[in-house]
Amino acid sequence: MMPKAVVFDIGRVLIEYDPERFYDAAIGPERRKALFDAVDLHGFNLRVDRGEPLHDTIGEAARAHPEFGEEIGLWASRWIEMASPEIPHSVRVLRALKAKGIPVLALSNFGTETFEIARAHYPFLDLFDQRYVSAHLKEIKPDPGIYHALEQGSGFAPGDLLFTDDRPENIDAAKRRGWRVHLFEHPQGWADCLVDHGLLSKEEAA
Missing domain, CATH: 3.40.50.1000 (HAD superfamily/HAD-like)
Structure with a gap:
């Protein structure tokens, strides 16, 4: 049937959907690797997928890692480019x-x-x-x-x-x-x- x-x-x-590819283009592969090694961006995104607010959650990540704050903010401001x-x-x-x-x-x-x-x-x-x-x-x-x-x-x-x-x-x-x-x-x-x-x-x- x-x-x-x-x-x-x-x-x-x-x-x-390829965040790594987006970040490679936006900030370069070396900076992207340092960012993803230091910050569990996929984990923060999973929280968004579970229903937490996008900008609040990504903002929390940026505040926790100020050395990457601008780059982390791209996850929210330029999300469609990853998707x-x-x-x-x-x-x-x-x-x-x-x-x-x-x-x-x-x-x-x-x-x-x-x-x-x-x-x-x-x-x-x-x-x-x-x-x-x-x-x-x-x-x-x-x-x-x-x-x-x-x-x-x-x-x-x-x-x-x-x-x-x-x-x-x-x-x-x-x-x-x-x-x-x-x-x-x-x-x-x-x-x-x-x-x-x-x-x-x-x-x-x-």
Whole structure:
């Protein structure tokens, strides 16, 4: 039986997300390495994804590490440059699924403010029938609660869902619940998966 709904992660699936690449371009690889060795920026960002305010959290990091204060501030002021560009093939298959009337859901670790920045920059994020965002739910992948929230909110049984994500631990958590899963490594592999499940033709998935 075909899946009844398709669930997308967003970062590194529909849009690229590479803070290190951004910082290499903005401040140079040597300064970036020193910054990331001294400051757990990904840890601060995880707090944002759990629902803490973006500017307050990044401000706390800057105050704790004044020697890198200006560079840390870029995480908030130029965040969209870390989350760019879109991945065109992935966006095309999202649009193709939507055009066929197949329910498309988003399940993503995202901050409240950063998600609104992304929505303004990427209108295709409003194509989703439902969006399950970690900061809104105060639940984060791969914790079970965020998957449960999608199941309860959407009404789809686990076996009805086909989910793609770039992180193996997030895929494994969904698989343990009975979801069908695809580890996203490149958009062609995801397109082929959708064809294999009978959701799109090869032409629609191109």
